[in-house]
Amino acid sequence: MTLDLFSPEPCENLLPYDGEVQDYGCILSPEEAEQYFHYLYQHLAWKHDEAKLYGKHFITARKVAWYGDDYYQYKYSGVARDSLPWDKALAKLKQQVEQILSEKFNSCLANLYEDGTQGMAWHSDSDVSLAKTTTIASLSFGATRKFSFRHIQSKEKVELWLQPGQLIVMRGETQQYWQHRLNRSTKILQPRINLTFRQFQFL
Numbered sequence: 001m002t003l004d005l006f007s008p009e010p011c012e013n014l015l016p017y018d019g020e021v022q023d024y025g026c027i028l029s030p031e032e033a034e035q036y037f038h039y040l041y042q043h044l045a046w047k048h049d050e051a052k053l054y055g056k057h058f059i060t061a062r063k064v065a066w067y068g069d070d071y072y073q074y075k076y077s078g079v080a081r082d083s084l085p086w087d088k089a090l091a092k093l094k095q096q097v098e099q100i101l102s103e104k105f106n107s108c109l110a111n112l113y114e115d116g117t118q119g120m121a122w123h124s125d126s127d128v129s130l131a132k133t134t135t136i137a138s139l140s141f142g143a144t145r146k147f148s149f150r151h152i153q154s155k156e157k158v159e160l161w162l163q164p165g166q167l168i169v170m171r172g173e174t175q176q177y178w179q180h181r182l183n184r185s186t187k188i189l190q191p192r193i194n195l196t197f198r199q200f201q202f203l
Contacts, residue, residue: 008166014158015149019174021158027100027139028165037141037164039089040193046112061118068107068200083107090195097137097197101169105137105197116143116188122150122179125170125198136170137197138162143190146183153177162194 011023028036046063067090068083086094090108098104113119125136140162147168149158162168170180182194 008161008163014160014168015174015178016156016158018151018177020171021149021174021178022169022171023160024100024167024169026163026165027096027167030164033141033165036089036093037193040110040141040195041112041191044087044090044110044112045084046110061114062120063112063114065110065112066107067110070106093139093195094197097139097167100167101135101137103135103137103199105199107198107200109196109198111194111196113143113145113182113192115191116145116185119145119182119184120180122181124152124175124179134175134199136175138168138170139195139197140164140166140192141194142192143188145188145192146185147180148183149178149180151178159183 008023008025010025014021014023026033044065046065049060049062049064050058064081066081066083067086069086070083090110094105094108111120125134141164144161144163147160147162150156160168
């Protein structure tokens with residue numbers, strides 16, 4: 001099932017079962033989304049992501065930046081990452097998302113994809129530092145990109161196009177039963193940024 005590119009209308013649940021993904025539509029005007037995109041692109045502390053898989057060390061084309069309430073070190077894919085203090089614009093966006101959702105977040109993973117050749121493969125955000133029923137809020141900027149969900153057992157897919165200023169929220173058991181990915185496309189030449197606000201449980 002693919003959702004309409006031209007209608008980022010709010011939706012209570014994009015998934016047919018075993019999880020909850022709410023689409024809040026565009027919570028920013030096109031002008032606000034563009035201004036934020038240029039600021040985030042220029043001012044966040046971007047660096048290439050790293051991973052260790054099967055004993056090999058990889059550097060990704062995608063860039064990331066971690067921010068949090070306090071200094072902490074977070075590990076995934078075999079590599080430790082250090083958080084940074086909140087950037088002023090990032091903190092303002094976090095507060096806006098928190099007001100909409102009536103939830104609090106203590107960290108943000110920002111992702112930068114320079115063009116459509118950069119994406120993310122199928123995965124679930126199921127790290128031990130996240131609760132099993134964690135909430136992850138994803139806010140998009142820049143190029144409109146196709147985003148997909150795939151049920152781990154049935155392989156059923158749900159796909160949508162994420163537009164600048166659009167907010168989707170993964171809740172409940174979504175990470176246990178569904179994987180997600182950012183699809184690649186050589187036709188997309190513009191960069192995309194997405195902010196994923198999270199609530200970590202530091203062990």
